[in-house]
Amino acid sequence: MSAPSVHKAAAIRLTGIDKRFGAVHANRAIDLSVAPGSIHGLLGENGAGKSTLMKILFGMIHADEGRVEIDGTPVAFRSSAEALSAGIGMVQQHFSLIPAFSVVENLIMGRARGSVLSRLTRKLDLKAAAERAQELSDRFGFGIDPLAKVATLSVGARQKVEILKALWGGARTLVLDEPTAALSPPEADELYAVLHRLRSEGTTIVLISHKMPEIMHLCDRVTVLRDGAVVGEAELAGQALDEPAVRQPIEAALVNMMIGRDKPELPERAPLEGPVILDIRGLTDGTRLGPIDLKVHGGEIVAVVGVEGNGQSELVELLMGLRKARDGMIGIDNHNVVDWPTQRRLDAGLAHISEDRHATGVADTMSLIDNASIGFVDGAPFSGSPLSLSQKQRRIFTEVLIEQHKVRTPSPDLPMASLSGGNQQKLVVGRELARAPRLMIAAQPTRGLDIGSTVAVQDALLRLRAEGNAVLLLSLDLNEVFAIADRLVVLRKGRIVGTMQSADFDIDQIGRWMSGAVEHVATKPEETDPQTLEAAS
The missing domain is CATH 3.40.50.300 (P-loop containing nucleotide triphosphate hydrolases)
Structure with a gap:
């Protein structure tokens, strides 16, 4: 220099x-x-x-x-x-x-x-x-x-x-x-x-x-x-x-x-592999994504990596019900949810940390209390009815999220726009973790976060994993992927072009897959589980 x-x-x-x-x-x-x-x-x-x-x-x-x-x-x-x-x-x-x-x-x-x-x-x-x-x-x-x-x-x-x-x-x-x-x-x-x-x-x-x-x-x-x-x-x-x-x-x-302290360390994690929680087969939107096959087991964090714009956003939208699939299947806990609306998927145990919180994660002009309540349409954990939400319980819930995730704000009544981007992200992460999900779709979950907050979010994802849940992590930060993922797949031009276990992580090979410097790798679909997925109603 x-x-x-x-x-x-x-x-x-x-x-x-x-x-x-x-x-x-x-x-x-x-x-x-x-x-x-x-x-x-x-x-x-x-x-x-x-x-x-x-x-x-x-x-x-x-x-x-x-x-x-x-x-x-x-x-x-x-x-x-x-x-x-x-x-x-x-x-x-x-x-x-x-x-x-x-x-x-x-x-x-x-x-x-x-x-x-x-x-x-x-x-x-x-x-x-x-x-x-x-x-x-x-x-x-x-x-x-x-x-x-x-x-x-x-x-x-x-x-x-x-x-x-x-x-x-x-x-x-x-x-x-x-x-x-x-x-x-x-x-x-x-x-x-x-x-x-x-x-x-x-x-x-x-x-x-x-x-x-x-x-x-x-x-x-x-x-x-x-x-x-x-x-x-x-x-x-x-x-x-x-x-x-x-x-x-x-x-x-x-x-x-x-x-104000040394960098916190992530906990050690033992190898785990439970039943298949996310089961994607032949999924395509007919335009920019697919077809792809992918399974994520309970007790596993699978990272999707690749240069931005290669189908990551389309994959998340398909999984969340924000984009219609032309063909294929999305299994969550043995239910084929491909035709389910978003709220029904959330009720089935899905949670989502949005890549673009301003577009799909928060309402900037609404209060922190209102933003913490987004998606809990059945009333829980605020009351037994969606028509009689308890303002007192919503406030308590928000204050707990603020304390647990160290969101810097003088009041939960302030609009979301009053927070820094990182503090907005911490509230979103806390809200999604509060759903106690079976499957967490975490898209760029630590983007814009400081070191302490990044480790806290990664630790929360590891806790989900340790409890036998599944995490699909979409991240541009390979250091993050190497720190917490058990397996990664590389997405290029809407197709999975490579897969790698954590013990074999090789940044040079990953870079070649991401850049297209090697020929397309047709990854073999995983064996289908013997159980039959329930059809969507």
């Missing part, structure tokens, strides 16, 4: 930043200095105040107290547009692109500049805009076609478009909020190369991330927040981080700063 310059004014200097949202003290007198042309990491648990601090920098919200300086000049941004004009760009976790538009159309929305206006007509010149976009893409190694529709791009390519959009606006400093949360390992590696290139060109980057390997690989310096305050910093540039004897103590110290 190149050491940041000490002779220039700080690219960003925040002094005494303080921000409250009612009873929540989000930022507590924070001081932060970011050297120009460096990658500065921002670490902290969910709710530690990282995103709030960066939104203050970007003009999205205003600090109650404190001072912001850009390149040594005091500023007081009243909007994100003013921050962009001053050379600050921010790429948030949730993309703001319009899928039906081309890349260049997304870039120029509200950002037309003189260089893309026709000299004769002063109208937008799409050709000139596309040429400028191609120059930017080529300069930083993005590999993006400006004329491609965003809907056709992979998640990794869309992340690059978001960064390109900030650069198009003239950003010299980029704030990236969990940029690899939705990326596969190969896509993350491509993004790392882009960030290294940006730094070498003089761009300053602030990286919010929960991934310790990412921080150690990319950052020159890191600042750690806990409970809204700075609790420590570490210089990473110039350290021999490739050597475990150097890297491991630094990682341990950062984790301790972040969560």
